[in-house]
Amino acid sequence: MRGTMLGWEAAFRKYHPEITFVDTLYGTGTGMAGIITGVSDLSLMGRPVTVNEVIGFEWVHRTKPLGIQVVTGGLAGDGKSPALAVFVSARNPVNQISMAQLATILGCPSDSRTPPTWSMAGAQGSWANKPVHAYVFDSGTGTGAFLQQAVQGTNDCWNWSMVDEFKDIGRADGSNYSAAQQTLDALRRDPNGLAISSAGLAQDGVKLLALGDRGSAIKPTPETLIDESYPLTRGVYVYINRETNKPVDARVNEFLRFILSDEGQAIARKQGDYLPLSPSIDLEQVKKLQ
Secondary structure: HHHHHHHHHHHHHHOOOOOOOOOOOOOOOHHHHHHHHHOOOOOOEOOOOOHHHHHHHHHHHHHOOOEEEEEEEEEOOOOOOOOEEEEEOOOOOOEEEEEEHHHHHHHHOOOOOOEEHHHHOOOHHOOOOOOEEEEEEEEOHHHHHHHHHHHHHHHHHHHOOOEEOOOOOOOOOOOEEOOOHHHHHHHHOOOEEEEEEHHHHHEEEEEEEEEOOOOEOOOOOOOHHHHHOOOOOOOOEEEEEEOOOOOOOOOHHHHHHHHHHHHHHHHHHHHEEOOOOOHHHHHHHHOOOO
């Protein structure tokens, strides 16, 4: 987010030159620590806060943190909250899957003696009884936490008999081998596999599934991400400490309203890493600041 944040800050200071910024952007995993300990005014997060993060904040401040969505994640870009997508082998006859089916396949089984098969995603014929193997982001990472929350809600358990997790690792040459690429590489080696990866990483040999029920399943596009009709759309959020029954700090309020303005959203779009909010979602965020 550094490029986008610097763009917002430079433009905002044209109106408020008296305000200075100090950016300490170590990633989503450390974001909440700033407002929990009171050393920051804004906590930038590439996903919604988790239940445990809210509990930690409430323990200290006796109220919940206020979250304001500031932009929408795009289709690609490691570390930039891209939308996630479900991929299968190009040979797999399944073309779409619902979130309910995904939760049933990936979630903790009610009967571990009955392994998930592709019939649970609507496959018929020779594919119906083939077992599903799933490759997903490590639930200890920000992307993995978002995925688990989006698919399972408050449940925090995968079906470990058929789910393998991946997180970014370093290659011998010093380059990064992203979890998103690792899940797709695992899928290409496994015709029965199901991989969750960044939506913009579609590659030869794999197929991106539409998400939703029959007749309403959609694929990720800039339009379906901005209006958040695509179920695995991700956002970027700013969390603040708003004391109960008190207004938002005036400086913070002004800056967040600038980010949500047409000018602020245009800066994010021009930067290129993120998509703007839809008008309706933008208005919802502004109302939170009142």
